[in-house]
Amino acid sequence: MFVGSAFVSVGLEIFLVPNNIIDGGIVGISIILSHLSKLPLGIFLVLLNLPFLIIGYKQIGKTFALSTLFSVIVMSIGTTLLHPVPPLTIDPLLAAVFGGIIVGVGVGLVIRSGGSLDGTEIVAIVCNKKSPFSVGEIVMFFNLFILGSAGFVFGWDHAMYSLIAYYIAFKLIDVVLEGLDQSKSVWIISENNQSLGDAIVNRLGRGITYLHGEGGFGGNKRVIFCVITRLEEAKLKAIVEEIDPFAFLAIGNIHDVKGGRFKKKDIH
Structure with a gap:
């Protein structure tokens, strides 16, 4: 979980955030709010995830909630420490591709270890019990809304780069979870x-x-x-x-x- 959370921090601060590219879920909302308020990204990552962690603690279990809290804190500290580091590229396409790869591997490691980095996944799990929609469909709905919001904040070019990064991260999560010998x-x-x-x-x-x-x-x-x-x-x-x-x-x-x-x- 520590390594996975550190990977996500690198993907965000070294590739995505400096190029105004967002990820899905709470991370994406946090990037938008950090850009608009000029406050550190790590603050929003913790504050926005806390309500969902409480829900996860009550509805899913103590171990999952604590594992997610640990991962979120490590990710938040990592983004704060890496914020002054200059990005490796200012090409938005390269940033979307390599940022998506690193974030996807990191999230996959965290999930494989029993944790999570995003409160929307917790909401999706809870809503899944009371709705006909699958967890994946609920998460996709949230993320389409969030990625669409990026168009109004960063411009539609960056929203489309964000969609590329999200798709790559999504596929890499599958690779980490299932392995190449699926x-x-x-x-x-x-x-x-x-x-x-x-x-x-x-x-x-x-x-x-x-x-x-x-x-x-x-x-x-x-x-x-x-x-x-x-x-x-x-x-x-x-x-x-x-x-x-x-x-x-x-x-x-x-x-x-x-x-x-x-x-x-x-x-x-």
Whole structure:
């Protein structure tokens, strides 16, 4: 959490803030208020997050709230210490790209450690329990409003750079949370299911499960189910193409895998 919060501080003060580029959530609101009031960014990061931390303490749990408080304080101190440091670039596009990367990695590390850096996420979790919208949809609504506000404060060019930084940070958070070897679920329907199953076991080193399926147009089907990593996807497709080019193949992302014989490090 400390390293992640420090990363976010660097991304903000060395790249985004000096170029009038904001991030989403409370951080984005804090950057706007700091610009308008000329007060230090760290003050707003703490003050604006406090009400949401209280909500998080009551609704989510003590450990999460304290972890988030620690992360926010480290981030606030970091932005204060780094404020006098000159930016590495004054090119807004470079600032948006590299600032987004560093902020995304930092936020991902904090979330992976059980904390948070943004009060809007806490609100989204609480609202999710009482609304039909997902946490991601609620956070996206908040952030679109905040990023749109940047257009009136910094100009629409900077608002669009902010959107680039936010998107890059969003994708990097996923990479940190799920890793480059993100798990994928695979369903295969083939007339040569036995040959395909044997090939996946012997050549890919993955366990498989045969499922019974009933076709909508009649006839029983034998479905092969297995879990692979992202790095094994190309090899699996090559195996299917080689044995049965007409097989039905469906591949989907999985957030997490536990139990069984699956190990992400078993990459051949």
